[in-house]
Amino acid sequence: MNMLENIQARLESLSKSERKVADAILAAPQDAIHKSIAALAAEAGVSEPTVNRFCRSLNTRGFPDFKLLLAQSLATGIPWVNRNVDENDDVRAYSDKIFESAMASLDQVRHGLNMNAINRAVDWLTQAKKLSFFGLGSSSTVAHDAMNKFLRFNVPVFWTDDIVLQRMSCMNCAEGDAVVLFSHTGRTRQIVELAQLAQENGAMVIAITTADTPLAHVASLALLLDVPEDTDIYIPMVSRLAQLTLLDVLATGFTLRRGAKFRDNLKRVKEALRVSRFDKATSVSGKTS
Structure with missing residues (x-):
């Protein structure tokens, strides 16, 4: 049962004020997914807490989660492009x-994160002798960003998008190394094989992926992202944003875990990079403004 059907099925059990919210949504569901909670409350003639109560009565975590599920109910989408975009949308609409x-979607991912798993991953990253970050396709760009972040942390870091070099790296892993693998689908055969190779050679394998997938099952530790995106049909967008955001969480945890002395090293790195940039008051021609 999708969200629209869920609303219709529960109409009779809603309170009088919640029914007003339901009626406003059912009258124009396409408009409702673009409204703020304040705008929807005003249209229905109720308070914002009433809108939140209505959303939770439908077994959602609140208004953002409700809007996401409602949008999924309405989405027909354009295959290979975006599930939420219609053929005739103008630039403002899409x-x-x-x-x-x-x-x-990011809010949904945030509420679904396992904090104990994240804390354990930060522990592993902090204790690792060497860090490797691998992905294929769009996930490779996230792995590359991970390398850029962790290179600042005075720890050996390796990244490549060449599957042969990835395999060689995993075959040469040792106890105390950590390998982080990115795959939204968790079904890419080469990435699952990398996880197996790295584990066989003593490495800790952290997978950033989807639940109940081959990669999640084979990894030493899986950080699961509940992203409602079918990348077999649509261009991966939100899944990549979710991976990048979780990467920031891990990098921040790594920095905090290492302590104040370690952050002094980050400051030196930042200062060393500053000389490669134009001063804010200098134009491209080199003249000061």
Whole structure:
């Protein structure tokens, strides 16, 4: 049962004020997914807490989660492009849809994170003798960003998008090394094989992936991202944003775990990089403004 059907099925059990919210949504569901909670409350003639109560009565975590599920009920989408975009959308419409879908999806991912697993991953990363970050396709760009972040941390880091070099690296892993693998689908055969190779050679394998997938099952530790995106049909967008955001969480945890003395080293790295940039008051021609 999708969200629209869920609303229809529960109409009779809603309170009088919650029924007003339901009626406003059912009258124009396409408009509702683009409204703020304040705008929807005003249209229904109720308070914002009433809108939140209505959303939770439908077994959602709140208004952002409700909007995401409602959008999924309405989505027909354009195959290979975006599930939320219609063929006749103008630039404002598809821009709003993409941003709102991304924000709602990230909020859903945030609420689904396992903090104990994240804490354990930070421990492993902090204690590792060497860090390797691998992915294929769009996940490779996230792995590359991970290398850029962790290179600043005065620890050996390796990244490549060449599957042969990835395999060689995993075959040469040793106890105390950590290998972080990115794959939204968790079904890419080469990535699952990398996890197996790295584990066979003593490495700790952290997978950033989807639940109940081959990669999640084979990894030493799986950080699961609940992203409602079918990358077999649509261009991966939100899944990549979720991976990048979780990567920031791990890098921040790594920095905090290492302590103040370690952050002094980060400061030196930042200062060393500053000389490669133009001063803010200097134009491209070299003249000061």
